[in-house]
Amino acid sequence: MTTLQTTRPVIAPPSLPRATVTVVWRNLIHIRRMPEMLLDVTVQSVMFVLLFAYVFGGSIEVPGTNYKEFLLPGIMVQTMVFSSAIVAMGLTNDLQKGIVDRLKSLPISRASVLTGRSISSLIHSSIGVAVMGATGLLIGWRIRNGFVDGVLAFLLLLLFGFAMIWLGIWVGSLMRTVEAVQGFMFTVMFPLTFVANTFAPTEKMPSWLRFIAEWNPVSALTQACRELWGNGLPAPADAAWPLQHPVLVAVTWSIVLTAVFAPLALSAFRRRSRD
């Protein structure tokens, strides 16, 4: 039997970025070991793209382009918004299993548990966007405005996804069970992503609904992606102000929402950590 070393090893408590990298490493192993965790952003995404493109595609008229081109940016935005639900469930699951207790007993900043999760979730969602992009390319979606604008739209998606992930972390820190998180998040996420220009143009909605849809941050982001990728026309002149300046508005929303949700998430997590 080996004896334990009685002299203690050198301990250099990891900085927030180093601890974050380690937590990301752990979360990515999870994705690798449980590939079914990726089903939501892979198989489901492909299914959504194909269902919408072929079931609704024929009957929805979109100005200046075909429905497949119109759909792809919308459905990618939806995936980024739904990443908040995924991250919330993952966090609540960790909290229930007690692994977070273990992490909290270590000399690391407790925020690293959350920053690590935000980054691994972003990677998770990016995989979904890549899968949908590839599916889109196969069925005829194209990026028509050149490389720089194309990349810019992807960055915008990630930026907004980051804000949504912090919303998810906040909800995950507040709720006690995965089932509760799931129920709550899907109740919020469906209207948020459907009352928007994601799957159909807003022009033909009743005026009150159109107003809500056009001020929905999700619409600004979708419009921004469409314009940057050249998938359709700019918003009509009578559309609400955010759709006239979609890139600016989408960036602003992303920053504002992150600035609101990240501190809320950290304080909810700390508060929960007190008991």
Place this chain on the structure above:
Amino acid sequence: MNQVRMSGAAVEAIDLVKRFGDNTAVDGVSFVVPEGTVLGLLGPNGAGKTTTVRMLTTLSVPTSGTGRVAGHDIIQEPDAVRRSMGLTGQAATVDELLTGRENLRLIGRLSGLSRGYIRETSESLLERFDLTAAADRMAKTYSGGMRRRLDLAVSLIAAPPVLFLDEPTTGLDPRSRTELWEVLRGLVRDGTTLLLTTQYLEEADHLADDIVVIDKGRVIAAGTPTHLKDQAGAASVVLTLTHAADLGRAVELIRSCSPELHVEEASRRITAQADGLADMTRIGNLVESSGIPVDDLGLKRPSLDDVFLHLTGHRAESTDDATDTAEPETAGVSA
């Protein structure tokens, strides 16, 4: 291993109180664990053991009171406390999707250890806990005993001088439990201070130098296992006769030296109060010289279970082990 035992306290709880809303889970708990010793925190489900450990390990902030671990205040210097202790939680908190080796690496890195050190120490810990063969398998494939061992190995990666174990053997089969006890004794030999909570009186009796009994959030008794047993009353001599017909004669004989006795006809057993071995020998000689045939003669000291009954008026645990695995506690809101 020869190690100079410093007289300092490794763990101190100082009037710890924790309230969850109207419910007071811990109501003024104080104790001291000297360096290099084992303290058993004993009590039934919901007594406040887990909450006390969570406060001392900085997982939960006390409503009032404080504590020190390796000389560091749990409220003022939580990071120093976290660097000085290891924790093995109630539910084995290993990461199921990580392999044994990856679990060690995860906690090693987050503990601030160098890669080289983690690699070497992981190997020796895996070997020590008999997990080398399973090191590259996901922890979810492990048996309950293996998980506990991995959990303990992970807690030891940074060689903490103080180790907290919250019900380390709950849910383990007797063999795994005995194995784990052996490992814990090894740690103590190497100079580690242990604080363990348990519902098993037997476990506290086996492992602990000192026992603190808590019930309903309060310390109701403290002392060495022997001291506590003495509190529960004197020892007794138990005599089992071969023939029930001899009971009357034997009672007459024994009454002459021990007037307080109790007879169970069906089992042909006489229980007489006694001070110790001397009394037992005297009673034994007395009965033997009278020619009454005897099946068994023994000295029974009160068990910790008797102690608990004596202190609280209720039993600490069901004698049936199976009921111990039914743990209603969830993470967060704890006993």
